[in-house]
Amino acid sequence: MKTSTLQDVARVANVSTATVSRTLSNPVVVSESTRRRVADAVKATGYRINHAARNLRTQRAHSVLVLLPDLANPFFSAILEGISRVLARQGYSMLIASTQHVHDSGERLIDYLDDARADGMIVLDGGLETDVVEMLSAASHTERILFACEWVEDANFPSVRCQxxxxxxxxxxxxxxxxxxxxxxxxxxxxxxxxxxxxxxxxxxxxxxxxxxxxxxxxxxxxxxxxxxxxxxxxxxxxxxxxxxxxxxxxxxxxxxxxxxxxxxxxxxxxxxxxxxxxxxxxxxxxxxxxxxxxRMMIGETAAKMLLARIVTPNEENLERATVLPVSLVIRESTSPP
Amino acid sequence: MKTSTLQDVARVANVSTATVSRTLSNPVVVSESTRRRVADAVKATGYRINHAARNLRTQRAHSVLVLLPDLANPFFSAILEGISRVLARQGYSMLIASTQHVHDSGERLIDYLDDARADGMIVLDGGLETDVVEMLSAASHTERILFACEWVEDANFPSVRCQxxxxxxxxxxxxxxxxxxxxxxxxxxxxxxxxxxxxxxxxxxxxxxxxxxxxxxxxxxxxxxxxxxxxxxxxxxxxxxxxxxxxxxxxxxxxxxxxxxxxxxxxxxxxxxxxxxxxxxxxxxxxxxxxxxxxRMMIGETAAKMLLARIVTPNEENLERATVLPVSLVIRESTSPP
DNA sequence: ACAAAATATGTAATCGATTACAAATGTATC
DNA sequence: GATACATTTGTAATCGATTACATATTTTGT
The missing domain is CATH 3.40.50.2300 (Response regulator)
Structure with a gap:
């Protein structure tokens, strides 16, 4: 069974592809009756949007890259959970790469942004090599790079961290x-x-x-x-x-x-x-x-929200540099009076 | 700085876009001299391939979705590391989603395959609801779904697991x-x-x-x-x-x-x-x-390799159903004679 | 009842890479 | 030197959704 396209839906609903597209992305501009007709046609054809086509046309990848130093470190998992949660809610996917591999394979980090694979980047590794940091700073979309947990002292990237x-x-x-x-x-x-x-x-x-x-x-x-x-x-x-x-x-x-x-x-x-x-x-x-x-979950959620805000409405006042989240003392049994 | 396209490279190298494309994806079919000219032009323009365009044309997402029940579980991290390693080597990206979120958001898993967001799927959750499994079994590209660590007894998906x-x-x-x-x-x-x-x-x-x-x-x-x-x-x-x-x-x-x-x-x-x-x-x-x-690293690597083989050359004899990896006994201090 | 404004829809260009096919060029064979 | 064959390159259609602009339709105000 081949997946159906906008054209198919348009044919069934007896409207143009433009109308179908509008119905899907901005329903308020189409009339009640066509909206219903299109909805029916979508159901009838089992239409699924083709991300590759949309991404090409809109110049958006609808995904965010998360960079960690080491996937095998359990410390990061809750952060990822938080990021993933926020991204999924906005229809974004989460790409994962480890700084280690990127380095090994000679791939440049900035490529992800340049080649339309990702719209933004959340970096969980403050220990990036100096040349990598310089490369990032010189990139075309630095405002779409954000550090979480860790950060780089000299560079001026926004970040989310704890106290x-x-x-x-x-x-x-x-x-x-x-x-x-x-x-x-x-x-x-x-x-x-x-x-x-x-x-x-x-x-x-x-x-x-x-x-x-x-x-x-x-x-x-x-x-x-x-x-x-x-x-x-x-x-x-x-x-x-x-x-x-x-x-x-x-x-x-x-x-x-x-x-x-x-x-x-x-x-x-x-x-x-x-x-x-x-x-x-x-x-x-x-x-x-x-x-x-x-x-950690909140660090992830906050980072994802900040980044999405910067991607979607870059000119706004959501260009704050750093968010610092509170910590708390948890007293258990490994400490006692001397 | 706008990123340059194939057209730009073609203009600089004074060849057609077809030739540039061929030089990049299949160098042996172009002559030595053009190969050099194109390589220079690529360097001069700082050309980076646009994945969205390539994906649309080739009907490939060049990425694989990994599904886990729970991102916050450290058990999975080494597996992810293994998967990521193999994928990166082949120029594939790794998408991550948790079955939990997918369920919450009402999103259908199979959408990832259908809407060209991912070419294949590695599922690390054998506890999928029955209706989800049925949905996967009925999908158009079941051969691109693979289970790792866990599996589903009734369904007939290939899997990688330990003894x-x-x-x-x-x-x-x-x-x-x-x-x-x-x-x-x-x-x-x-x-x-x-x-x-x-x-x-x-x-x-x-x-x-x-x-x-x-x-x-x-x-x-x-x-x-x-x-x-x-x-x-x-x-x-x-x-x-x-x-x-x-x-x-x-x-x-x-x-x-x-x-x-x-x-x-x-x-x-x-x-x-x-x-x-x-x-x-x-x-x-x-x-x-x-x-x-x-x-676990090897489980991840094996799963990724099997899946890529199925995606790239589906008709081959690489359609083996299950790979079982060896385990070993590690004796430490929590066991002793009674 | 008519002009002006608002709303709804369609037409067609566009994003950037790939590739079937055609065309041009070079090489081998008798 | 002519023909067949191999190699290299170019032309142009294509993937599927979005959107500027044009056009058709309805609503509003006087």
Missing amino acids: NRTGTRIAVNHLYGLGHTKIAHITGPIDNVLGQTRKEAFVEELADLGLELKPEWIMTGDFTLAAGCLAAQEWIAMNDRPTAVFCASDQLAMGFIAELSRHDFKVPDHVSVMGFDDIDLAEQFIPPLTSIRQD | NRTGTRIAVNHLYGLGHTKIAHITGPIDNVLGQTRKEAFVEELADLGLELKPEWIMTGDFTLAAGCLAAQEWIAMNDRPTAVFCASDQLAMGFIAELSRHDFKVPDHVSVMGFDDIDLAEQFIPPLTSIRQD
Whole structure:
């Protein structure tokens, strides 16, 4: 069964293709009677719009590209869910690519925008190589590129993110409030904006509270479980062990706790540990993880809405640069008084 | 800067658009000299192919739709990575949609195929409603629909999956080999093929080994952490507690262990626990989880390759129905002799 | 009742790449 | 040197929806 076209519908409804097209995309301009006739014809023929044709004519792809550093990272899934939800509602599709592959295959990111495969781009990777960022900045439709979660410090792209500084301060204050004065930090990747921002906020807040901070109490990690394990070994080897550790991600915290437990240290008895993100598993971890919650679904939804607004009505006042979403403290059992 | 078209390239290279098109898609049919001239012109104009135009003319979308039940489930990410890798290599894009949204928005799945948005479909959800499955079966291009991981028993779609039965038997034998004779099972969702298949294989293997199986030793779950917790409560309440539990997923196992530990039962001291899948976290869990490993990346790659073969050369002998990929036993610390 | 304005519909060009077919050019064979 | 054959290139139709513009129809105001 071949799919039917606008022509077929027009023939059955006994009108021109122009009328059918109008009926479908802008019903108010056609009369009640033709509207009904066309609707019947559409049903009778089983008409489905051909996206390729529409896209060619309208110069729109009706899809958005989402770029992630690593598809296998569960952190992104809820964000994707949020993006997908908003896009689907507007009849847009969601394309996915990983920055890794794009790099490997020598494909240029900007091609997606240039070759009419996507109308816009949501980038979840702040760690893009400098030359890639320059390429994006020089593109013809920079206003259709938007960063979420992460961002690039030097470039001037709009972004959606959570309160990283505030979240960090809340975390430190939670530990301080429990009575901890020797607080350590396991950072994210040192070349990552999130890692940087959280680390800076950590240092500032400790200073504000007048707490001591030995250099070795800042352990460089990279958001992964493995890095958390390594940091645990560092902690174990310390003479003057901090009584609390704020980790830049939940995965770090889990790796840290896992390694500690292999060496018979208990959390929070020997050390309080906090994460950041509040991923699904944080609640089920042993012990359940105290964390800074960011609403990833909402980050995704917000990013998609902002981007669509920019695509559909570019000249409006919806050209705001950054949206910062709130975080909240989720207290569970991995933190306690020292 | 407006993007340039084939026409522009043709003008600069002083040839017809036909020649440019041929040079790009089938270089061997043009002479060495024009090939060079066109290549230069492409570079000079910064030409990028317009996908919408190509797709319209060739009646191909050059993209594949991947359908998942739930984007927020980390289990799928490695599979997506595998799919994406293969597709990108062939110049195909990956569209993502969740069966949930599609259902909510009243959109018909088959539309993606019919309206030229996607050339094929990889479905990672065996739990599609009956009417949806019927709709898919009645579609015009059923040969371009392929299931991965899960599948639908009644329908006749090709699929890629792991050795679910063999994996289950290996698991049971591992526990039996350690000396366990009272082995329980926490199933996946009862209406899910994977849950069903693993449960059946479990029952069969216990029968083959001549082991007792009390009805209550089969606890119905649904692959989630929460279900694992509930099962733990059942286990605790039993008079005659099994000494080993085989869980249909790692998440189940983690939830089970987490809840047990809240009630001061230790794994594997009080009970040995196994999972299925070997997700990333299994290794870092406390205790590290013994599991049946399936190579999710390879499942994704295999699915993508099979689908592309069917799309590109449909009449070939690449119409095999099912590919079953091997699993392996990964022994860690959650299992021990009773 | 008639002009002006508003509404509804049709005609045909257009988006940009592909490809069947025709035409031109070059090469081999006797 | 003529013919058949292979190679290379060009012409123009085509994919299916959208939309500027023209035209037909109805409504409104006086």
